[in-house]
Amino acid sequence: MGVNDLSPRLQTRLGKLEMQNPVTVASGTFGLEYDDFFDLNRLGAYVTKTITLHPKIGNPAPRLYETEAGLLNSIGLQNPGVDEFLKSQLPELREKLSIPIIVSFSGGTIEEFITTLKLLEQAQGIDAYEVNISCPNVEKEGIAFGVDALVVYELVRRLRALTAKELIIKLTPNVTDIAGVAVAAEDGGADSLALINTVQGMAIDPLTGKSRIKMGMCGYSGPAIKPIALANVFKVAKRVKLPILAMGGICTWQDAMEFFYAGAGAIAVGTYTFVNPKACMDVINGLDKHFIDNDMTLKEIIGKVYL
């Protein structure tokens, strides 16, 4: 089977980005090594791990812990920095992939986001940006960028001025009013939204009292957070017109369907890839069969949940 043998029923669009199908990978959970398991060019798009202006060694170990229904992580945005990404990783991605490449980036200050984007803009072969705003803002006592609608508006407005490419803002669920932050991103000029990043979590060894994760609090992902992600997508879809790339606990094509009905135009599989390395491909094939069997298209069901 060739790359484009899926039915056009699965085609979708994330703002300016045309996707052959609505399934991509969640930032930080996937790499080119997965081509041992399936042809990566069958994905709707590829999302990189978040990069930052300067290299980061990440947080101290232990930084991963599996719970009953999910995964705790505290990787701490370990990455080689934007220069190294542009020199060695991007050329390899572009050589191997014919699908859209979405580069995820982040920063500790607004200026760092801006400098990183300016460097990325000089490169060839990037189709879109996913802006990770779940990271601490060092100018605001380390409170994540994504919890403050005014900061989000200002950040997005300044990034928007620097690029004509698809600008996807990735939201954190660790807020009281995610829809308010989504509106701020829309007002700032975002093209689309990605949600959700990990939910704040923690685990402690009940016998010794020692935190399972060196940093204490960390990010929770996997099946346990799916209902949270779904509710957030539903809330945001009601308030903004922007297309939504949804993630959070998606394991199967049926999970993906729930997110389409809630208002997502595309989805990403993250943690579940660690359980089933072919998960994305299984979701794509499952959706394809379901849409053909039921004579449906993706476009006609987005946001069509009924109560």
Ligand SMILES: Cc1cc2nc3c(=O)[nH]c(=O)nc-3n(C[C@H](O)[C@H](O)[C@H](O)COP(=O)(O)O)c2cc1C
């Ligand atoms: C090990 C790990 C590393 C992650 N790294 C990043 C990252 O670098 N940037 C980012 O925006 N999200 C990162 N995430 C969050 C995922 O992209 C995703 O938003 C979240 O895990 C929810 O989806 P899931 O439940 O399908 O994993 C990471 C998640 C995990 C589990």
